[in-house]
Amino acid sequence: MVRKLFLGILAWCVTLAAAAGAAEGPPLAGWFVEGISLEERAAPDVPFIAIIDGQEREVSLADYKGQVLLLNLWATWCAPCVEEMPSLDRLEAKLGGEDFQVMAISTDRAGLDIVGPFYAEHGLEHLGVWLDPRGQIMHALKARGLPTSFLIDRNGKVVARAEGAAPWDSAEAIALIRWYLQ
Numbered sequence: 001m002v003r004k005l006f007l008g009i010l011a012w013c014v015t016l017a018a019a020a021g022a023a024e025g026p027p028l029a030g031w032f033v034e035g036i037s038l039e040e041r042a043a044p045d046v047p048f049i050a051i052i053d054g055q056e057r058e059v060s061l062a063d064y065k066g067q068v069l070l071l072n073l074w075a076t077w078c079a080p081c082v083e084e085m086p087s088l089d090r091l092e093a094k095l096g097g098e099d100f101q102v103m104a105i106s107t108d109r110a111g112l113d114i115v116g117p118f119y120a121e122h123g124l125e126h127l128g129v130w131l132d133p134r135g136q137i138m139h140a141l142k143a144r145g146l147p148t149s150f151l152i153d154r155n156g157k158v159v160a161r162a163e164g165a166a167p168w169d170s171a172e173a174i175a176l177i178r179w180y181l182q
Helices: 002-023 079-095 112-121 136-140 169-182
Strands: 036-042 050-052 055-061 068-074 098-108 149-153 157-163
Touching: 036 098, 068 112, 068 136, 079 098, 079 169, 149 169
Parallel strands: 068 098
Antiparallel strands: 036 157, 050 055, 068 149, 149 157
C-alpha cells in the first residue's frame, strides 16, 4: 500500500515537473538575460531585396513563412555589426537549412556594390545576401539602431529582439533557436 502511494505521488510529481518545464518558455541564459527581450507580434510584410543566383529579387518575410529566421539588420560602416557578422556566418553554417536561416539584411544605401566586397573581404561564406537600401524593414520593425536582430518563428511572429552585437554562435543562442525549431 505504501509502495503504491509512493509510486502514485512520484508519477504525479513527474507529470507536474514535465508540465512546468513545457510552460517555462524559451531558454534564456548567459548574455541573453540582459541582451534580449521576448516579444510576440506579427512580422511586417514589407519588401526587401534578396540576391538569388546573382540576381536581385524583391521578397518579403511572408516568402519565408514556415522557417525560423534570425533577421539581423546591419551595415558595413557599423563597427559592432562588423564584429558580429562572423558569428552570424558560423551560426548559419551550423544550423542553416530548410528549417532555419540567418537573414543578415544590409541597410547600406549602396546595396550590393558595397555588400559584395564586404562579404569577400571578411570571408563570409555561409550567409545569403539581403538588402534594404531604403530602410523599409528597419522602419517597419521599429529598430532603434544597428545591429538589431529579431528571431521570427515559423508562423511569422517576432518572438525576440536583441539590440547590439551578440555572439550568435554561442551555446545560449543556439539553445534559444533550437527551442523555436522544436
